[in-house]
Amino acid sequence: MKIVILALKNLTRNRLRSILTILGVAAGMFLYASVQTMQHSLSRATKTSAADTTLVVYRKNRFCPSTSRLPEHYLSTIESMPGVRQVIPIQIAVNNCGASLDVITFRGVPPETLKKYNPNIKVIAGSYDDFVKRSDGALVGQHFANRRGLSPGDKFEAVGVNVTVAGIISSSSPQDENVAYVHLPFLQQASRVGLGVVTQFNVKVESADQLQPIAQQIDETFKADQQPTNTRPEKAFFAETAKQMIELIGFTRWLGLGAVFAVLGLVANAVLLIVRGRVKENAIFQTLGFSRLAIGFMVITEGFLLGLIGGLIGVIGATSFFHFKSFTLGNEGLTLAISPSASVTLSGIGMAIALGVLSSLYPAWKATSRPLVQSLNT
Amino acid sequence: MSPLISIESVTKTFSKGNTTIKPLVDLSLDVPRGEFLSLMGPSGSGKTTLLNLIAGIDSPTSGEILIDGRDIAHLSRTELTKWRSVHVGYIFQLYHLVPILSAYENIELPLLLGKLSKAERKEKILAALNLVGLGDRADHRPSELSGGQEQRVAIARAIVHDPDLLVADEPTGDLDRESADSILTLLNTLATKHAKTIVMVTHDPKASAAAHRTLQLEKGRLVEESRTPLSSLS
Numbered sequence: 231m232k233i234v235i236l237a238l239k240n241l242t243r244n245r246l247r248s249i250l251t252i253l254g255v256a257a258g259m260f261l262y263a264s265v266q267t268m269q270h271s272l273s274r275a276t277k278t279s280a281a282d283t284t285l286v287v288y289r290k291n292r293f294c295p296s297t298s299r300l301p302e303h304y305l306s307t308i309e310s311m312p313g314v315r316q317v318i319p320i321q322i323a324v325n326n327c328g329a330s331l332d333v334i335t336f337r338g339v340p341p342e343t344l345k346k347y348n349p350n351i352k353v354i355a356g357s358y359d360d361f362v363k364r365s366d367g368a369l370v371g372q373h374f375a376n377r378r379g380l381s382p383g384d385k386f387e388a389v390g391v392n393v394t395v396a397g398i399i400s401s402s403s404p405q406d407e408n409v410a411y412v413h414l415p416f417l418q419q420a421s422r423v424g425l426g427v428v429t430q431f432n433v434k435v436e437s438a439d440q441l442q443p444i445a446q447q448i449d450e451t452f453k454a455d456q457q458p459t460n461t462r463p464e465k466a467f468f469a470e471t472a473k474q475m476i477e478l479i480g481f482t483r484w485l486g487l488g489a490v491f492a493v494l495g496l497v498a499n500a501v502l503l504i505v506r507g508r509v510k511e512n513a514i515f516q517t518l519g520f521s522r523l524a525i526g527f528m529v530i531t532e533g534f535l536l537g538l539i540g541g542l543i544g545v546i547g548a549t550s551f552f553h554f555k556s557f558t559l560g561n562e563g564l565t566l567a568i569s570p571s572a573s574v575t576l577s578g579i580g581m582a583i584a585l586g587v588l589s590s591l592y593p594a595w596k597a598t599s600r601p602l603v604q605s606l607n608t
Numbered sequence: 609m610s611p612l613i614s615i616e617s618v619t620k621t622f623s624k625g626n627t628t629i630k631p632l633v634d635l636s637l638d639v640p641r642g643e644f645l646s647l648m649g650p651s652g653s654g655k656t657t658l659l660n661l662i663a664g665i666d667s668p669t670s671g672e673i674l675i676d677g678r679d680i681a682h683l684s685r686t687e688l689t690k691w692r693s694v695h696v697g698y699i700f701q702l703y704h705l706v707p708i709l710s711a712y713e714n715i716e717l718p719l720l721l722g723k724l725s726k727a728e729r730k731e732k733i734l735a736a737l738n739l740v741g742l743g744d745r746a747d748h749r750p751s752e753l754s755g756g757q758e759q760r761v762a763i764a765r766a767i768v769h770d771p772d773l774l775v776a777d778e779p780t781g782d783l784d785r786e787s788a789d790s791i792l793t794l795l796n797t798l799a800t801k802h803a804k805t806i807v808m809v810t811h812d813p814k815a816s817a818a819a820h821r822t823l824q825l826e827k828g829r830l831v832e833e834s835r836t837p838l839s840s841l842s
Contacts, residue, residue, distance in 0.1 A: 232720045239708050514704045517665060518718050518765070519693020521686065602685075603666045 233524060237531035240504070248536070251500040255540020255582065256547065258493035263548035263578040265486035271568050272479050275404055276469040283315075283438055284464040285445050287431040289457060293471065295322035295429045300457050302426045307451060308433055313444050315434040318347040321414055322429040323389045323421040326560065332377070333560020334388040335409045336368075338417025338428075344369075347434070351406060356382030356397030365416050367396035371407040373567050376556040391420040408558045408565035432464070468564055475561040490585065493540070498589035501533045505593040512597050513605030522598035529594040530587055537586020538579070545578035610677070612772060612805045613639035613662060618671030618681070620657055620828075631657040632668070633828040641772070644799035644806045646819035654828040655809045656777060662807055663696050663775040664688040676772060693721045697766030697804075701778035703758040705750040711737070711761045712746040718769045736764035740794060756787030763794060767804070774798065776808040780815050792818035 241248045287308065289298035308317045321338035341362045345351065354372065360382075361367040370380055375398045380386060384395045393412055401407060418425050435444050445461035452459045462470065469476060505512070512525050549570040557568040620632040631654040639645050647655040660666040661673055664680050667688070673681045680691060692698075697718075705714045715736055719729045737743050740760040750758055759779060766774055776795065780788035796818050798804040808819060816822045817836055824832035 243708050510704070511706065514700070515717070516689060517663070517692065517698045519689060519721050520717075521689050524721075603660055606665070 233528050234531050237528050238535060240508075240528070241532055241535060244504075244507075247500065247503070251496060251536050252540040252543065254496045255493050255536060255586075256544035258489040258496065259541045259544030259578060259582045260548045260551075261489040261544075262486050262493070262581065263545040263574060264552070265482045265489070266574045266578060267548065267552050267570055268479050268482055268568055269486075270571055270574050271404070271566055272476060275566050276465050276476065282463060282465055283435050283441065285433040285435060285441060285448070285461050286464050286467040287433060287448055287459050287461045288429075288467065290449075290460040294327040295324055296327060298429045299423065299427050300430065300459065302428050304431060304452065304457075304459075308431055308448060311444060311447055311451075313436050313440040315436055316347050317431055317433050318343055319414065319428040320430050320432060321417045321421065321423065321427070323391060323417060324560070325389045328561065330560045331557065333408075333558065333565055334374075335560065335565060336389065336391055336393075336417055336421075337409045337411050338414040338421075339411055340414050341367075344411060347432070348401070348403075348406065350401045350403060351399050352401065353397040354400050356395065358397060361396035361411075364394060364396055365413055366393050367413070368393040369397045369399045369411040370395050371409050372398050372400050373407040373556045373558055373569075374410060377558065389421065391417065404567045404569070405565060407567050408560075433461075472561040472564050472566065475559055475566065479559075479566075490581070493537075493582070493585045494589045496589075497533055497536050497540075497586050498592065500536060501529060501590040501593040502596070504532060505529055505597045508597075509600070509605050509608050513600075513602055513608075516602055517606070526594040526598045529597050530590045533586040533590025533593070534583060535586070537582045537584070537589075541579045541582020541586070545575055545582065548578070549575045611638040612641040612643075612676055613637070613807070614672075614674040615662075616672040616674070618658075618661065618668045618673060620654075620661065620666070621669045631828050632661070635671075635828065635830060637823070637830065639805060639807065641805055642799055642803045643821060644796055644819045645808065646816040646822040647807065647809045647825060648811070648813075648816050648822055649825035652827075653825040655825050657828075658825070659775050659777055659807060659809050662773070663698055664692045665698075693718065694769070695771050695773055697769070697771045697774045699759070699762055699766050699774065699776035699779045701781040703750070703755075703762040703782075705758055705761055705765075707750050710747050710749055711742065711753065711764075714750070714761055715765045715768050717765060722769070732768050732770075733764075736768040739767070740764045754787070755783050756790060759783060759787070759791050760794070763791070763798075767798065767802075772805060774804050774806045776806065778810055779808060780810065780812060788812070788815065 289300055292298040302319050305317055305319050308314060318339055323336040325334040345358060361369050378386065380395050382395050382397055386393060393410065399406065415425060418427060435441060441463045448461045449459050515525055516522065552568050552570040559566045559568065615635060615637040618632055618635045619630065621628055621630045635658065647658060649655045657666065661668055668681050671681060672679055675695065680688065683691060712733055715733045716729055719732060737746055740763050742757060742760050745753060745757060753761065780791050783791065792815055795806055795808065799806050810816050820836060822834045823830055
């Protein structure tokens, strides 16, 4: 503890250098935490787990929601298949089919079925009844609402669709957080696809091991139909549909790695300069009886503190940034909410500390390996 | 009574390029407990090398250095560090106080290595500060002290853990006459009244006159010994 206090005091000697180093670490760790937040959000959206039991039935060989048109009457056929728990027809309208940072997605669903199909949805402002009663009512995901500054009672227009916000919803599913749910017939008419036509069906099956057999059964059933289907698990559907977006986010991994090396170099340089400026003083400490281990520990503690302080600023800065800005990446009607997570925050701070310690190992060795008499004579 | 320092046939050599340098050659010396010994000689005579060997900062090439009966010549670097932290107080020419620490905190440094409580440390630090006459300067940083006061703080740091042996490398070399005299009086008091054994390197004959005994070194060998009369010491 005494050594830690000494190390902390040492950092205040050259305040400007310490502040600049901490700012550099903070900038690097901000970038690293941002990249990790994107990677983590993507992983949550695309990795299938045993708890995932949803299939998406899409028009075969179609990619954008505006080109996927399926007859609504498929609903009863799919519902009657063994192993199928629930089915919901969805009409989707988006303002931009390509990759976008501000995608607006309307999901037209039968209002009486939505809550039953998706009990995870919680109305955090406004009311579900208002949504059911108003034919132009919309339940808006909280990310969407934050981004657009919407609250219950507000009217807004996008993609030629005018709606009134009936409620703000939260959900454990990232997709629900970024869309506006509206009445299916209303959207079918407003988006001019016509009644009886939907973009997709979301199908819940009894268990994860039934995903593949039921997907095959659905596609087999409509194979000879005028509108053949392509059925995939929801997260696999996301991974395939948003492939470009995923590749783009995958590339950011290199930026994160670059940030890590930048922080490593920055702290190593700063600590090395500190050590070089204190060759004689370290020798005096050793003359007073401080062991080489204690001197090395003091140097490493300085690196640790630079990493910790810079890491806290950078990582908490990135967490706050994504929390308040509610960024959403969209592609082909699917949205990826870039949401901060506790695990990314903690691992980011841990990484900053590890980098601080790692980068001060060589300076610590330099500070203690020189013969004492030689250091005293510098 | 056995001497505190007993040096037997010590030689120190080191290489500089292709040349072998011998700063000390077959040197033997005894220093009794409580003696204030001054080492004088021209540059390169080996006095600082001898001081460093006595302080356990360096090790001899051959020979024995017994301090209070323990041969420190063959201790490892780690063992020497541990030994120094208990038995030696070092006073530097340029004081070498840590600029960001107050006088109190500088003096506290050697005590941080032990297991004393905060209250015990405080008691020792205040006693050391009072002994060097700086009881009212505890919170001052080195930059707020004069050269003489800084050296007093450095002496307090050297004695705070109550070592038997004090080594001083030109302790008055950077001070004006008045400050130098008061430092020498303080060192003399530490030897005479507090039974500290002091070995001091100096170029200054006046400083040397404050010691009980003066040894002249030349080319790594002792060439002359003189004792200061008791009357002039008082």
